Amino acid sequence: MVCVTGPLLYGAAAGAAGTTALNVVSYGDMVVRGRPASSTPETTVRKLAQKLHLRIPGEGRAEESRVSALGALTGLAAGPGMGVMLGLGHAAGWRPTRGAQYTVAVVGALVAANGPMTVLGVTDPRTWATSDWISDIVPHLAYAVVTVSVFNRLLGSASACC
Numbered sequence: 001m002v003c004v005t006g007p008l009l010y011g012a013a014a015g016a017a018g019t020t021a022l023n024v025v026s027y028g029d030m031v032v033r034g035r036p037a038s039s040t041p042e043t044t045v046r047k048l049a050q051k052l053h054l055r056i057p058g059e060g061r062a063e064e065s066r067v068s069a070l071g072a073l074t075g076l077a078a079g080p081g082m083g084v085m086l087g088l089g090h091a092a093g094w095r096p097t098r099g100a101q102y103t104v105a106v107v108g109a110l111v112a113a114n115g116p117m118t119v120l121g122v123t124d125p126r127t128w129a130t131s132d133w134i135s136d137i138v139p140h141l142a143y144a145v146v147t148v149s150v151f152n153r154l155l156g157s158a159s160a161c162c
Contacts, residue, residue: 007087010154015083018105018147019076025139035135040122041071047120078112083147090155098148105144106137113140 030037045067049056056066085108086101096104114136117123128136 004088004091007090007155008084009087010151011083011085011087011090012080013083014086014147014149014151014154015080017150018083018109018143018145019079021146022079022109022139022143025142026135029135029138040117041074042067043122044117044120045070045074047122048116051120074116075113078109079143079147082108082112082143083151086147086151090151098152101148101152102144105147106140109140109143109147110136 029035045056056063056070058066082105086105089104114123114125118125125133
């Protein structure tokens with residue numbers, strides 16, 4: 001019997017936990033270094049809407065607030081989405097080492113976060129300073145550690161079919 005639902009739900013839950021860890025590390029970095037929030041999610045939403053010929057409703061503050069919320073929601077969706085991908089791999093029979101899981105989770109999260117921004121020309125990682133890379137990689141490492149740990153813990157507590 002192939003059990004798909006459990007690993008997908010476990011992956012989504014693990015990805016949500018990982019997203020929380022990523023946000024805690026990111027906001028902690030902002031507190032410690034006094035750096036501002038990135039505007040790239042909002043810029044990405046605007047560019048994507050433009051490419052798709054979509055209008056974000058509202059004017060002035062209402063429109064800006066919607067763009068800001070959509071930028072945040074894309075990040076919140078990416079984390080559980082990557083977790084679902086881990087669950088899908090597990091359901092398909094993929095049983096990598098813990099290290100491979102961490103690698104897939106961190107690379108997948110980095111690509112999910114930065115890929116659309118890079119493709120749309122919002123950012124170019126080739127031009128990032130070392131501090132920019134550290135600010136980006138460290139939270140994604142936290143995401144991977146928490147996501148993989150929670151995913152495996154949930155799998156370990158599941159019934160024999162999953």
